[in-house]
Amino acid sequence: MKFLKHMVALTTIAFVVNAKAQTTNAKMNAFVNNLMSKMTLDEKLGQLNLPGAGDITTGQASNSDIGVKIREGKVGGLFNIKSVAKIKAVQKVAVEESRLKIPLIFGMDVIHGYQTEFPIPLGLSASWDMKLIEKTARVAATEASADGICWTFSPMVDIARDPRWGRIAEGSGEDAYLGSQIAKAMVRGYQGNDLSKNNTIMACVKHYALYGAAEAGRDYNTTDMSRIRMYNEYLPPYKAAIEAGAGSIMSSFNEVDGIPATANKFLLTDVLRNQWKFKGFVVTDYTGINEMTAHGLGDLQTVSALALKAGVDMDMVGEGFLTTLKKSLDEGKVTIEQINTACRLILEAKYKLGLFDDPYKYCDEKRAATDIFTDANLKVAREAAEQSFVLLKNKNNTLPLQKNKTIAVIGPLADSKENMVGTWAVATDFTKAITVLDGIKNAVANKANVLYAKGSNVAEDVAFEDRVNVFGKNLSRDTRPAEVIIKEALDVAAKADVIVAAVGEVAEMSGECSSRSDITIPEVQRNLINALLKTGKPVVLVLFTGRPLAIKWESENVPAILTVWHPGTEAGNAIADVLFGDVNPSGKLSATWPQNVGQVPLYYNHKNTGRPLGEGKWFEKFRSNYLDVSNDPLYAFGYGLSYTTFSYSDILLNKSTIKPNEKLDVKVTVTNTGNYDGAETVQLYIRDMVGSITHPVKELKGFEKIFLKKGESKDVHFTLTSEDLKFYNSDLKFVYEPGTFKVFVGGSSDNTKEKSFELVK
Ligand code: BGC
Secondary structure, rough: OHHHHHHHHHHHHHHHHHHHHHHHHHHHHHHHHHHHHHOHHHHHHOOEEEEEEEOOHHHHOOOOHHHHHHHHOOOEEEEEOOOOHHHHHHHHHHHHHOOOOOOEEEEOOOOEOOEEEOOHHHHHHHOOOOHHHHHHHHHHHHHHHHHHOOOOOOOOOOOOOOOOOOHHOOOOOOOHHHHHHHHHHHHHHHHHOOOOOOOOOEEEEEEEHHHOOOHHHHOOOOOOHHHHHHHHHHHHHHHHHOOOOOEEEEEEOEEEOOHHHHOOOOHHHHOOOHHHHOOOOOOOOOOOOOHHHHOOOOOOOHHHHHHHHHHOOOEOOOHHHEEEEEEEEOOOOOOOHHHHHHHHHHHHHHHHHHOOOOOOOOHHHHHHOOOOOOOHHHHHHHHHHHHOOOOEEHHHHHOOOOOOEEEEEEOOOOOHHHHOOOOOOOOOOOOOOOOOHHHHHHOOOOEEEEEEOOOOOOOHHHHOOOOOOOOOOOOOOOOOHHHHHHHHHHHHOOOOEEEEEEEEEEHOOOOOOOOOOOOOOHHHHHHHHHHHHOOOOOOOEEEEEOOOOOOOHHHHHHHHHHHOOOOOOHHHHHHHHHOOOOOOOOOOOOEEEOOHHOOOOOOOOOOOOOOOOOOOOOOOOOOOOOOOOOOOOOOOOOOOOOOOOOOEEEEEOOEEEEEOOEEEEEEEEEEEEEOOOEEEEEEEEEEEEEOOOOOEEEEEEEEEEEEOOOOOEEEEEEOOOOHHEEEEEOOEEEEEOOEEEEEEEEEEEEEEEEEEEOOOO
C-alpha cells in the first residue's frame, strides 16, 4: 500500500514535471515561431554567425565593425569578450539598434575557472572527486555569469591516449567511464538545474568528435578508427554530457572516416540527433568551416553548404554561412528548412537562457564586484588543487616536510605566477596566483628559513621557448650561461636541509598547438635536478605538467615526486599544504605515464592480442613486446600514493552467477594501515572474458573516493548489473553477452584483487 502511494506520488511528480516542460516548450515554440515569421533570410543567417569579439572598446561598441554588423542583424553571438561594461555595450546595440532586437549570446573559453582558476582539467580529473569537480564548474559559472558570460566552451571531453598531444591537458584523460562521469559533473556544475537563472551558463561539449585521437599526437591531425572503437571507447563522454543536458556541442577540427567532423553527417545528424536525440545547437570550432577547403572539400561556398547540411548550426569566426548560404539557397544547394532549423536552435538557446526576458541579466555590475574571486571561491580552488596532486614517489617518507628547517626552493617554476594557472586561463588575472615560493613562505611563517634560486631556464633553446610563448607569457629568461645559473642554485642548496625543485612544463608547453615529440623534462632542467641530487640532500620534485611525462630517470633517482599539473590560482598554498602534510595527497592518474615516448599510445584498457606477454615478463620471442623496453607503464592509470598506506581485503561477491537485471554486490574492506588519515579512490574494473568481439583486459566500471582515519576500515560496495556489462558489438548494438567476467578492485589499475562471476541468460 505504502509502495503504491509512493508510486502514485512519483508518477504525479513525473507528470507535473513533464507537463511543466511541455508548457515551457509550447511557450518557447510559439515565441520562436512568431519571431522567425518576422525574420528576413539575412537576419536568419545572422543568427548563425559567431565572430570573435576582437578588441572592442566600450565607447566604440556601436561603431566598431562588429557593432555595425550587430546593428544590421548579422551577428548571433560573440565570444571571448570580457567585462560587464563591454558586454552591455554590444548587447545594447543588438537589442536597441537592430531591427528585431534579438539579444546576442556571449561565449567564452571558461575551461577550468573564470577569474578563480582551478587545476587544468587533466589535473582536476586526477581528483576522481565528482562533487568537487561539479563545484569547480559551479564556481566558474557563477563568476563568468557575474561578468556577462552565459555560454562556456566546456567541458572538453575528448579521450586522449597520446601524451604528445598538448590538448590532453584540457580533458579528463584516457578512460571513457571516468571521462563520462566528469562530463556529467561539469555540465551539472555549469548549467545547474535551471538554465534560466542568472548564475548558470550553457555548456558546450567539445570537440565532437575523436579530436583526441589525432595521429602522432600532432594537433589538428587526421583521425581514423573503427566504429567499434569509436562507440565503445571514444564517444561515451560526449553522449554522457548530452544526456546530462548540455545545451550545445562544438564540432572538432579533425576528420572522421575521411570527412571533417564539421561536415560529417554521420556524427552531427545520425549519431547526435537521431541516436542521442540531442536538442541543443551545434557550433563549429574556430574557422572549422573554412578549414575544410584545406582539407580538400572545396571552396568556401561548398564547404559552408556541406556543414549546414551535415548539421552545423553556428559558424565560429569564419563567416562562411553569412557570406555564402544565400547563394547556395538560390542555387538549390541548401534548403530554407535547413537554415530555419539552425536559426531556430540558436534562438531556442537564447530563450532557454532567458535572454529574451532580460538581455542584460548577466550584466550586473554589483555581482561582478562581489561574486568574483571571493574567499569562498579561492577555498574551492585550493581544495581542488590539493585533491588533484598525484604523489608518484616517496622513498623513505621524504615527504611530508617539516616546517622548522632551511628549505631551498629552486627551479624555473618556483617563482612564476604566470605559469601557475595553466593553459586556457583566458579570463584570469595571473598576478593573483600564488607561487610555490610564496606558498611555502606562507605556510612556514617564521618557523623555517626559505631560500630561493631559479636554477635553470625552462629550456636551453631560445627558439623553443619562443614557440612555447607565442601568447606572450613571460618566462623571465635568464641570459647567463646554464652552468652559472646552476652554480648559483647549488650555493643556495648548500645552506639548506632540504631542496624543493619546482620543475617541468610551463603553462603553454601543453594546450592547443603545443604537441611535443619528446615528453621528457627539458635537458637543462634535468641537469639542474642532477646537480641538486649530487648535493646528497633530500630532493623533492614538485612537477608541473599538462601531460603525462616520460620521467624514467627522475623516477629512478629522485626520492620524492609530487605531480601538481598546473594547479590554478591557489597553486603555492595548495602545494605547501601537501608538502608539509597538512593535506595528505590522494590524486590518482587519469592517464598512463609511459616509460618512454616510443610506447605511446599506452593505456590501461588495451586489448590482449593473440600473443600476450606472460605475466611479469619483459620479453618473450614471438610475443607482443619490445626489445628495448618492457610493456609496463612507468605509472599506471589509477596510480597515486598517499602518506599513509591502504590494504584491501579479498573481494566478496554476494553470488557467483547473475541473471540479466539481477544485481551483483561487490564488496571489499579497505583499511588505512599507515600513520596518517587519508583519502583513497577505490576502483572497480571488469573484464569480459569471452565474447563476440575482443574486449579490453580491464575496464573501469566504478569508483568511490573514501576517507579513512588511520587504523580505520570501511566496507565499500559496488553494484553491477547486466547494464554495466554492455558494449557495442560489431553491429553497433549495445548488448551484454552471457559468459564469464572478472571483476577487479584496487587502488590502481595495476594493483587489484580479482574474482570471477558468470552472467547467465
Ligand atoms: C579551440 C576551441 C576553443 C575555440 C574558441 C579553438 O581554437 O579549439 O577549444 O573553444 O578556439 O576559443
